[in-house]
Amino acid sequence: MAVDPRPSIRERALALGFDACQFASAAEPWNAGERLAHFVQAGRHGEMGWMETTLARRAHPTAMWDGARTAIVLGMNYGPETDPLPQMADVGAGYLSVYARGDDYHEVIKGRLKTLAGQVAALTGQDVKVFVDTAPLMEKPLAQRAGLGWQGKHTNLLSRRHGNWLFLGVILTAAELEVDAAEIDHCGSCTACLTACPTNAFPAPYQLDARRCLSYLTIEFAGPWPVEFRTATGSRIYGCDDCLAVCPWNKFASTAREGRLMARAALVSPRLSDLAALDDAAFRTLFAKNPVKRIGRDRFVRNVLYAIGNSADPNLIAAAQARLGDESALVRGAAVWALSRLADTARFLAWRNEAMNHETDPGVLAEWDGTAP
């Protein structure tokens, strides 16, 4: 391999729509595997049993493919047009995380990674393997090693160039290519992501307990949630962006240039009443080619009903009532919970109106103890 293939690989990656393409050793040892083992031993993966069963292969790229020498790490920017968090003020609307508002990124990235991998194989004459998310490979530490960014205190990879909105994908190759310098940590004394988390999911900076994370609960967790998290989820019905969105490095972020990752209008602030009424066919149609489809209708409607319970909007009582006879026990249980929450709200409003009618001292409103009228 007389000519350095990296500039050509990078150029092709950018032409395929990736926003970053850098190189790291796939063979050098690291401590990420031990940290992953600690995460799993502490039970922080919750019901994601596949993390346990693939632990040995996940520990290091060579544990999965001992021929791997270089990792080509790709990033694709999915930056939103505006800060998404203010959208949660819209009572009656559900909040889908930014990554789930367009086409499924696995589908967007996979084909392009394969195309690029074919080109890498042709340029280097060496074997390649392609990974995006579902394969047992730790993408974030590889991306930090390749200099794409650093793992922040919220454990995601962020960069000075793209902020927090970057999907990752990896190609492993048997070719020994020159590598880029690893990125260093630029979090400094900031703790914005840690304090923004609505469920205190960070036992320490740089560590996440997935069992407390709303992204895990809304997407990965199959059953009824502990009540503590039902109230904390607010209107978040798929994923969560709080720790990403509050990060000050987003001031350097730009809007996604890949049209398929941009938000579909129907998935920004969708009405909770419409979502609660989705049957399986309507759910599949609304979320065609979108990542939400993966969790299935029942789990999604469970999330919607928790959000309805949190809405404090008596207009949503009918939407929850309509689910009391649902075929899914998970959905029925969530509907009962939503109605009990809304009943509290309705009783409070009735009590407040009563108090107002009697020209009661407004200070009395602070005395509501949940029992009157």
Ligand code: B12
């Ligand atoms: C499992 C998983 C989840 C789980 C667990 C998340 C997690 N932080 O691990 C859940 C379901 C909660 C999840 C949520 C999300 N995910 Co996810 N997820 C994954 C997956 C499949 C594996 C990640 C993994 O191995 N986790 C295990 C832990 C142990 O690994 P880790 O975070 O790297 O752990 C490091 C730190 O704990 C650190 N550490 C531990 N102790 C200490 C101490 C010190 C001092 C230091 C410095 C470091 C340190 O070292 C560990 C090893 O690097 C990856 C894809 C992949 N194959 O890598 C996507 C991935 C991480 N997810 C992604 C996304 C987008 C998300 C969400 C933003 C989606 C959303 N909006 O809801 C949230 C973010 C939540 C969060 N704060 O992390 C992207 C992240 C892209 C990026 N720029 O980082 C990935 C890479 C998918 C992709 N291909 O783009 N996810």
Ligand code: SF4
């Ligand atoms: S995604 Fe949400 S719940 Fe999960 S750690 Fe970040 S802020 Fe907390």
Ligand code: SF4
């Ligand atoms: S919010 Fe602050 S601590 Fe968290 S990742 Fe961003 S810079 Fe680091």
